[in-house]
Amino acid sequence: MKIRFYLNFKEDFRNSMNNYGKDHIKNLKKNYKNLQVSFFKPKVPKYLFFLPYLWRMRVARYFFYSLQIKNLPKVDIAHVVDHQYAHIVRKINAKKKVITVHDLQPIILQKYFNKNPLLFKHSLRHLNLFNKIITISKNSRSDLLKYTNTKHKKIHVLYQPSQNEFNNKNYNKKYILKYINKIKSIKILTFASAEYKNFDTSIKILDKLNKKFPNTYILNFGKIHKKIDNKSKHKIIELPFMNRKNQNNIYRSADFLLFPSHFEGYGLPCVEAINSNLPVISSNIPSIKEIMGEAGNYCKPLDVNCFVKKITKLITNKKFFLKKMKQLKKRKKIFDEKKYYKNLLKIYKI
CATH class of the missing domain: 3.40.50.2000 (Glycogen Phosphorylase B;)
Known part of the structure; x- marks a missing residue:
C-alpha cells in the first residue's frame, strides 16, 4: 500500500x-x-x-x-x-x-x-x-x-497518542534545575501560546497559591506573548523550544499541569501529562473532559478560587492525590499507540 x-x-x-x-x-x-x-x-x-x-x-x-x-x-x-x-x-x-x-x-x-x-x-x-x-x-x-x-x-x-518519549520513566531528574534551581518548590506547567489558553487566569492562580505555598513557580512552554506586570512575575519561567526527550524531563519533574483554556480541539499536553503521570488541573470544557475523564480536576475557565482549591487539595491531601494518580494510570490505556495505528490502517482499508 x-x-x-x-x-x-x-x-x-x-x-x-x-x-x-x-x-x-x-x-x-x-x-x-x-x-x-x-x-x-x-x-x-x-x-x-x-x-x-x-x-x-x-x-x-x-x-x-x-x-x-x-x-x-x-x-x-x-x-x-x-x-x-x-x-x-x-x-x-x-x-x-x-x-x-x-x-x-x-x-x-x-x-x-x-x-x-x-x-x-x-x-x-x-x-x-x-x-x-x-x-x-x-x-x-x-x-x-x-x-x-x-x-x-x-x-x-481517533485519539492521538503522545509520542514514545513521554513513556520514558528513566528521565533526567536534574534537567529541570537548568530553569529552576529550587528542588523543594512547587512546579506548575502551563502553555500560553495564544489568548484562548487563558494565561491571565494562570497568573492570578499563581498569585493566590504563593500566599499559601511561597515556593510556587510557573514553567511555561514557549514564549509568553504579553507583558507580565505583577508581583509574581519573577516566579514565571519561560521554557525555550526543546526536543521531546527534554519535554519529558520537564513533565516528569513538575508537580502539576495547569490548563485553564477557553477552547481546545483536543489538548495534546493533557495526553502527554497522562503518559508522564502528571496531575492535570484544567478548565471544564468538553474536549478536555473527554480526554481526562475521571482522572481530571476541573474548574470553570475563569474561576481562580476553584483552581487554587483543587491544587491545594492535591498538595495537602495525600489520599486524594494517590487516588488521582491511580486514575491517571488507568486513563493511559485509552491512548495506546499500537492500538491507534491499528485503527488508522483499518480506516485506510475500509
Missing part, C-alpha cells in the same frame, strides 16, 4: 499540524515495513516574497499548493494532515483520500476574534469530497456536524 501525507507550508508556523504528520510518517515507516510511506511538503515560491506575509500565504495556500501537487504520481492513500487544506482535494491523485480535522476554532471563536473566516469556511466545504474524515475527539466530530454539512458516516474518531 502506497501512502502519501500532505503537510503544511513551513511558513504556516503550524508546528502541531506538521508534527502530527511527521509522527505518523515515522511510526508507519518504523512499524509497518510493507507500507510505502512518503510525504509532500509545499514550498512558497520565491517570487511571492515581495507580498506582505498575509497575502503571500493566501496565494500560496489557495493557488500554489494545488498547482504543486497536480502532477504527483497516484498513490493508494492520500492523507491531508490539516483541515485548512481540504480545498486541495480535487488535485490529489489517489484511490482513497483521507483528511484529519483537528478543530473548528476560527468558526467557533469568530465572535471572540471579531473575524469571519471566509477562506477557512471555503476549505471546509470540500470535506465531503474525501472518502474518510478523521477527527481527534468526539467533541471535534460534534462541532464538525454542527457547523458544516459533513456526512456523519464519513467521520471516524
Whole structure:
C-alpha cells in the first residue's frame, strides 16, 4: 500500500499540524515495513516574497499548493494532515483520500476574534469530497456536524497518542534545575501560546497559591506573548523550544499541569501529562473532559478560587492525590499507540 501525507507550508508556523504528520510518517515507516510511506511538503515560491506575509500565504495556500501537487504520481492513500487544506482535494491523485480535522476554532471563536473566516469556511466545504474524515475527539466530530454539512458516516474518531518519549520513566531528574534551581518548590506547567489558553487566569492562580505555598513557580512552554506586570512575575519561567526527550524531563519533574483554556480541539499536553503521570488541573470544557475523564480536576475557565482549591487539595491531601494518580494510570490505556495505528490502517482499508 502506497501512502502519501500532505503537510503544511513551513511558513504556516503550524508546528502541531506538521508534527502530527511527521509522527505518523515515522511510526508507519518504523512499524509497518510493507507500507510505502512518503510525504509532500509545499514550498512558497520565491517570487511571492515581495507580498506582505498575509497575502503571500493566501496565494500560496489557495493557488500554489494545488498547482504543486497536480502532477504527483497516484498513490493508494492520500492523507491531508490539516483541515485548512481540504480545498486541495480535487488535485490529489489517489484511490482513497483521507483528511484529519483537528478543530473548528476560527468558526467557533469568530465572535471572540471579531473575524469571519471566509477562506477557512471555503476549505471546509470540500470535506465531503474525501472518502474518510478523521477527527481527534468526539467533541471535534460534534462541532464538525454542527457547523458544516459533513456526512456523519464519513467521520471516524481517533485519539492521538503522545509520542514514545513521554513513556520514558528513566528521565533526567536534574534537567529541570537548568530553569529552576529550587528542588523543594512547587512546579506548575502551563502553555500560553495564544489568548484562548487563558494565561491571565494562570497568573492570578499563581498569585493566590504563593500566599499559601511561597515556593510556587510557573514553567511555561514557549514564549509568553504579553507583558507580565505583577508581583509574581519573577516566579514565571519561560521554557525555550526543546526536543521531546527534554519535554519529558520537564513533565516528569513538575508537580502539576495547569490548563485553564477557553477552547481546545483536543489538548495534546493533557495526553502527554497522562503518559508522564502528571496531575492535570484544567478548565471544564468538553474536549478536555473527554480526554481526562475521571482522572481530571476541573474548574470553570475563569474561576481562580476553584483552581487554587483543587491544587491545594492535591498538595495537602495525600489520599486524594494517590487516588488521582491511580486514575491517571488507568486513563493511559485509552491512548495506546499500537492500538491507534491499528485503527488508522483499518480506516485506510475500509
